[in-house]
Amino acid sequence: MHFLQFTFSILPDNVMYKNEYMIKMQIELTKKVGNVMEKDWKKLLQIFWTFFKIGPVTFGGGFAMIPLIEKEVVDKKNWLKSEDVTDIFALAQSVPGAVAINSATFIGKRIGGIRGAIAALLGVSLPTFLIVLTLGILYSLFQSNPKVAAAFLSIRASIVALIVYAAIKTGKTAIVDKSTFGLFVVGIPILFFIHPIFAILAGASAGIILTNIKEKLGYKVQFDKQKETDVYDIDYFMGSGI
Numbered sequence: 001m002h003f004l005q006f007t008f009s010i011l012p013d014n015v016m017y018k019n020e021y022m023i024k025m026q027i028e029l030t031k032k033v034g035n036v037m038e039k040d041w042k043k044l045l046q047i048f049w050t051f052f053k054i055g056p057v058t059f060g061g062g063f064a065m066i067p068l069i070e071k072e073v074v075d076k077k078n079w080l081k082s083e084d085v086t087d088i089f090a091l092a093q094s095v096p097g098a099v100a101i102n103s104a105t106f107i108g109k110r111i112g113g114i115r116g117a118i119a120a121l122l123g124v125s126l127p128t129f130l131i132v133l134t135l136g137i138l139y140s141l142f143q144s145n146p147k148v149a150a151a152f153l154s155i156r157a158s159i160v161a162l163i164v165y166a167a168i169k170t171g172k173t174a175i176v177d178k179s180t181f182g183l184f185v186v187g188i189p190i191l192f193f194i195h196p197i198f199a200i201l202a203g204a205s206a207g208i209i210l211t212n213i214k215e216k217l218g219y220k221v222q223f224d225k226q227k228e229t230d231v232y233d234i235d236y237f238m239g240s241g242i
Helices: 002-009 013-057 062-076 082-093 099-142 146-174 178-190 196-216
Strands: none
Touching: 013 062, 013 099, 062 082, 062 099, 062 146, 082 099, 082 146, 082 196, 146 178, 178 196
16 A cells, blocks of 8 residues: 555656546546437437327328328428438338338438437337237227228228328429429329339439430439429420439
8 A cells, every 4th residue: 555655656747647637538528428328319219209109190001101200300300301201202112111111210210320210110110019909909899880980981081181192292392393293294104004113213214314314415403393483494404303
């Protein structure tokens, strides 16, 4: 003990100062890391709770989720832009799996990385699983009840309204000019004859081709809808917006 006291007493002042400085830096770094982790966990809980609320009230699959997700993620939380949500839904339809699960996972990944994707996936899946399990038991007991049948008939009608509303909202950001409107018109009948994934791939290919043609001709490529739709630039072209 006396030896240690003697050792510290003969240390230069600058060495003691450096040790104190390093200890203070470690404490500050620990506090900063703790604050960052606390913020990350809060955001993850927000992501989980956002999709936890959306999952139970979404009837009709992923397409019916669009207006609800847009309201929560874009309008309330301001995490993403409306165009980002539209792009994510297009991507979610092009990969295997349920559109609702894919969309929630992609949006969570965009907001909070891998952990955000897991939080969104759990949030959108957990309540739905519990509700389906409960409804399955109840439906097996009351499926012959005419009131139950009438309720499900009304739910199916409301699903159609939600999908139409989602299509209108998506169209406002996806259809930005004549070329995108042309692809929309052509794509509607095509969807009755081919798988949606092929329609998406065809649209992507058409966009690349039209953009290349436009750039070679020296026209400006338009990716966003103009605020004044009745006024166009001089170099406005059929292929802009793709």
